[in-house]
Amino acid sequence: MGRVEGKVAFITGAARGQGRSHAVRLAQEGADIIAIDICEAVPGVGYPAATEEDLAETVRQVEALDRRIIATKADVRDRAGLKAAIDTGVAELGHLDIVLGNAGICILGPWDEITPEVYQTTIDINLTGNWNLIQLTAPHLIAAGGGSIVLTSSAAGLKGLPFLTPYVTSKHGVVGLMRAFASELAEYNIRVNTVHPTGVDTPMGADPSMGEKFGEWFAAHPKLGGMMVNMLPVEVTQPVDISNAVLFLASDEARYITSLAMAVDAGNTQY
Amino acid sequence: MGRVEGKVAFITGAARGQGRSHALRLAQEGADIIAVDICAQMDSVPYAMSTPDDLAETVKQVEALDRRIVASEADVRDYGALKSALDAGVAQLGRLDIVSANAGIASFGMLEDMSEETWQEMLDVNLTGVWHAAKAAIPHLKAGGRGGSIILTSSAAGLMAYPGAGHYVSAKHGVVGLMRTLALELAPDMIRVNSLHPTQVDTPMIMNEGVYKLFRPDLEHPTKADFEPASQAMNALPIPWVEAVDISNALLFLASDEARYITGVTLPVDAGAVIK
Numbered sequence: 001m002g003r004v005e006g007k008v009a010f011i012t013g014a015a016r017g018q019g020r021s022h023a024v025r026l027a028q029e030g031a032d033i034i035a036i037d038i039c040e041a042v043p044g045v046g047y048p049a050a051t052e053e054d055l056a057e058t059v060r061q062v063e064a065l066d067r068r069i070i071a072t073k074a075d076v077r078d079r080a081g082l083k084a085a086i087d088t089g090v091a092e093l094g095h096l097d098i099v100l101g102n103a104g105i106c107i108l109g110p111w112d113e114i115t116p117e118v119y120q121t122t123i124d125i126n127l128t129g130n131w132n133l134i135q136l137t138a139p140h141l142i143a144a145g146g147g148s149i150v151l152t153s154s155a156a157g158l159k160g161l162p163f164l165t166p167y168v169t170s171k172h173g174v175v176g177l178m179r180a181f182a183s184e185l186a187e188y189n190i191r192v193n194t195v196h197p198t199g200v201d202t203p204m205g206a207d208p209s210m211g212e213k214f215g216e217w218f219a220a221h222p223k224l225g226g227m228m229v230n231m232l233p234v235e236v237t238q239p240v241d242i243s244n245a246v247l248f249l250a251s252d253e254a255r256y257i258t259s260l261a262m263a264v265d266a267g268n269t270q271y
Numbered sequence: 272m273g274r275v276e277g278k279v280a281f282i283t284g285a286a287r288g289q290g291r292s293h294a295l296r297l298a299q300e301g302a303d304i305i306a307v308d309i310c311a312q313m314d315s316v317p318y319a320m321s322t323p324d325d326l327a328e329t330v331k332q333v334e335a336l337d338r339r340i341v342a343s344e345a346d347v348r349d350y351g352a353l354k355s356a357l358d359a360g361v362a363q364l365g366r367l368d369i370v371s372a373n374a375g376i377a378s379f380g381m382l383e384d385m386s387e388e389t390w391q392e393m394l395d396v397n398l399t400g401v402w403h404a405a406k407a408a409i410p411h412l413k414a415g416g417r418g419g420s421i422i423l424t425s426s427a428a429g430l431m432a433y434p435g436a437g438h439y440v441s442a443k444h445g446v447v448g449l450m451r452t453l454a455l456e457l458a459p460d461m462i463r464v465n466s467l468h469p470t471q472v473d474t475p476m477i478m479n480e481g482v483y484k485l486f487r488p489d490l491e492h493p494t495k496a497d498f499e500p501a502s503q504a505m506n507a508l509p510i511p512w513v514e515a516v517d518i519s520n521a522l523l524f525l526a527s528d529e530a531r532y533i534t535g536v537t538l539p540v541d542a543g544a545v546i547k
Contacts, residue, residue: 179546182507182543182546183507183543186508186543187509188508189508189509191508198330231454231534232463232532233459233461234532237532245529247529248521252542253520253524254520254521255540256508256510256517256540257540258508258542259539259543259544259545259546260508262536263533263536264530265533267454269535270451270454270455
């Protein structure tokens with residue numbers, strides 16, 4: 001008996017990285033999956049974009065576990081497209097129990113080099129995209145008699161980190177979104193929590209366009225370097241570490257846990 | 272393959288309630304157990320505390336799962352006795368991986384009227400006792416060289432105040448400071464330290480007239496049924512209290528390698544009590 005046996009999970013940003021890992025981990029424990037991903041480049045993002053081939057690989061990996069998956073190319077900023085993916089997936093799989101707001105982008109730069117476009121796009125995807133997601137999925141969770149929503153924030157949602165102003169701002173906003181919805185949705189037995197990863201070994205976490213510049217910025221501002229350090233002797237975590245926390249929060253083992261900002265950060269935010 | 276297969280867990284206050292539930296849940300997932308409990312009454316505590324029979328029942332239930340358990344009567348206030356019990360358990364079971372500092376008491380009173388004895392007994396058990404458990408365990412965790420997971424049982428009252436139990440609120444807030452400092456000091460050895468923050472749990476420490484009266488000062492002899500709506504009003508989720516196994520499931524997650532990079536977290540299992 002899997003830990004989320006018979007449940008259906010909707011996952012944004014599921015083509016690769018943490019999103020794919022969540023899909024596979026939940027499927028291993030018995031869930032069916034509704035997956036979306038933008039599968040295209042977002043202007044300003046320095047690391048390679050997820051592709052439709054990536055999303056197809058997620059489908060293959062979930063199906064190899066003998067679970068069902070419905071995958072659609074959709075953008076969390078596009079409410080009509082998002083709603084269609086949600087409603088179609090729920091109609092097909094019968095109900096909805098788990099919602100994972102995982103889609104996100106990260107564009108680096110010192111505060112005075114960030115453009116208004118980069119700021120707005122980051123807020124639109126990382127923050128407003130999650131508002132769209134909750135507002136559009138909550139009716140299905142209410143219909144199911146309850147559910148679990150887990151939003152992916154960041155260590156940068158609990159403390160400031162340098163050269164990431166739009167990202168830090170959006171990820172702090174995700175905590176506010178989580179707390180507000182946790183209060184309003186509690187009466188429907190819907191739990192809302194956030195996870196806060198430190199650096200994760202994913203395409204986003206290894207932006208090849210930024211390695212050198214990042215070094216230059218820290219060299220110019222040496223006092224800020226310590227902010228990136230993890231308390232545990234761990235340089236980088238794996239996607240499955242975040243998935244294990246998401247699985248716990250998504251499962252009935254956490255049936256009375258709500259409004260929790262759970263750091264999965266090797267102690268990064270404790271420094 | 273259990274989620275904590277082959278690990279050994281040290282649990283204080285294991286005779287009944289959450290402590291017994293932790294022992295069983297970890298044993299179900301493959302751990303062996305070192306259990307201690309005071310198994311005696313304390314002067315300031317207004318409900319019946321655990322007995323040697325309770326601890327024997329925990330032993331019976333863990334053994335029924337085909338796991339090993341070493342149980343002894345020890346008071347967390349007595350560091351020497353606690354350390355001896357743990358050292359003997361580790362000698363017998365061969366290792367230590369998980370620590371659940373769970374032993375705790377409840378008593379009640381407004382701070383301005385509280386006796387110094389009641390205050391001190393609370394701090395000795397619910398704060399100093401927690402430190403004693405960690406202090407006794409750290410050398411064993413370090414000696415193992417595999418890291419480890421220490422879980423301190425605080426309370427929703429470790430994150431917010433309630434009137435009528437200021438010594439409890441103070442001790443449980445203190446546990447958070449202890450947790451954060453231990454997390455910092457032990458991180459280089461991959462020893463993780465986190466705290467749990469339950470709302471009301473359906474155990475003997477909560478289900479007694481002392482607690483009922485705290486919540487229903489309007490009644491002379493309130494019952495569990497009278498307590499239920501008042502208890503529910505504290506939680507955001509539409510439930511009056513949680514079960515011991517809910518705390519155990521959170522503890523199991525933090526104890527397991529699934530949480531290998533989680534440290535310094537205050538984890539509420541509180542049905543949203545803290546956000547109200």
